[in-house]
Amino acid sequence: MKRWLTFAWIAALRFLAEGRMQTGFILSGIAIGVGVIVFMSAMLSGLQANFTNRVLTSQPQIQIVPPKEVARPLRWDLGVAEAAVVQQPTQRVLSVDQWQTILASMRARPDVVTAAPTVSGSALAVRGDASRSIGIFGMEPEDYFRIVRIPDYIVAGVSDIGSDDILVGLDLANDLGATIGDKLNVIPAAGASRTLTIRGIFDLGNKGANERNTYVALRTAQSLLGLIGGATTIDITVTDVYAAETIAQDIQSSLPVEADSWIKTNAQFFTAINAQNLSSTLIRVFVALSVAFGIAAVLVVSVLQRSKDIGILRAMGSSRGQILRLFLIQGGILGFLGSLAGSVLGAAALVVWHAYARQANGTELFPLTIDPSLFVSSAALATLTGVVAGLVPALRAARLDPVEAIRG
Incomplete structure (x- = not known):
C-alpha cells in the first residue's frame, strides 16, 4: 500500500x-x-x-401585549344569537393585566435576557404653529436601552431623560423646527397635555420612525395617556434570537396575553x-x-x-x-x-x-x-x-x- x-x-x-x-x-x-x-x-x-x-437593535425581539378586544354577541337562553351581524369594537389603549407579575416571570425565564415594561400611545406634538402626530413610548431607560439601543442612534444631545424630558427623531425635529432644549407641548387623545423639553435627537435610519417615534420616561407616558401604574407592552430580548417565535408561542400559550416575535413582524x-x-x-x-x-x-x-x-x-x-x-x-x-x-x-x-x-x-x-x-x-x-x-x-x-x- x-x-x-x-x-x-x-x-x-x-x-x-x-x-x-x-x-x-x-x-x-x-x-x-x-x-x-x-x-x-x-x-x-x-x-x-x-x-x-x-x-434587533431598533425593536424588541418579543413584545407582550394585552389580548385584543373582541365583540361577544348576546344570546338567548336557547343558545340563538340575537343579532346576525356583530360589529368589531375599536381597540383602546389598555394595560397588560397584572404586568408586574408577568414581568417578574419573564425575567426569571432562562431564555430571556432582558424584559422591560413600556407604555405607548398616540399624541400631538405642538411647537408654535407647527404640529405633528407622534407616537409616545414611555420606558425605564436602564432596562429599555438594553433592548432598543437608542443611545447608539443619538445625533444631538444625550439619551438621559427625566420626567419632563423627551427624545425625538431627526425628521420630527426638522419638521417642528426644534433643537436641543426647545419645548414641545404634547397633547394626547385622552389625558392631560404636558410641556416637555427636547433632551436628545436620534436617527434610526428610517424616515417613518424618525418622524413619529418619541421616547419619554415611563411615569411621564403613564400620566400623558391616563394609564397610571399601567404598562401597555412588555418588551423582551432572548438568548437565541432565531428561537424568538418559538419562545413567543410558549409565552402566549401559558399566559393570558399575546406575544409577537420579531420574526413574525418582519416577515418581509x-x-x-x-x-x-x-x-x-x-x-x-x-x-x-x-x-x-x-x-x-x-x-x-x-x-x-x-x-x-x-x-x-x-x-x-x-x-x-x-x-x-x-x-x-x-x-x-x-x-x-x-x-x-x-x-x-x-x-x-x-x-x-x-x-x-x-x-x-x-x-x-x-x-x-x-x-x-x-x-x-x-x-x-x-x-x-x-x-x-x-x-x-x-x-x-x-x-x-x-x-x-x-x-x-
Missing part, C-alpha cells in the same frame, strides 16, 4: 509539472472560482449580520434573506460546476496527450486501479492548490471592498468578519470537486489497452 502511494503521488506530480501551462491555467481558474465563493459568502454573511443587527425581511441565500447558493453551485468542468477538461486533454505514457505504465505492470488513482490524485491536487490561492484572493478582495464600500452616512457597509471555517469548507469543496471532476478522465485512462495506447 505504501509503495502504491509513493508511485501514484510521484507520477501525478510529474504529469502536472510537465504540463505547466495547462496546470497554471486550471489553477488560475480554480483560484478565481474559489475566490468568488469566499468573497460572496463572507460579504453576504456580513451584510446579513449587519441587517439583522440593525433590526426574512423573505429577502431567504432570497439572498438562494441566490448565493446558486452562485456557488454554478461556480463549482465551472471549476469541475475546467478540471475535467484539463485531465481529459492530459489523458489524450499521455496515452503512450499510460500504455507504457500499464505494460510495466501498473494496474487499472493505480492509473485510476493517479488521475484522481491530480484532480485533488489541482482543487486543493487552487482553493488555497482562491482563499487568499477572496480574502484580499474582501478587505479591499470593505475599505471602500460605505453607506450613505459613511459607516461600513458590512462588518469585516473572516470565518476560518469558510476557508476550510472552500478547500474541502474544491478538493472534492477536483476528485469528482477527475473521475471520468481517470476511468478513461484506466480502460486504455496498453498495446493500442503505445501504438496510438
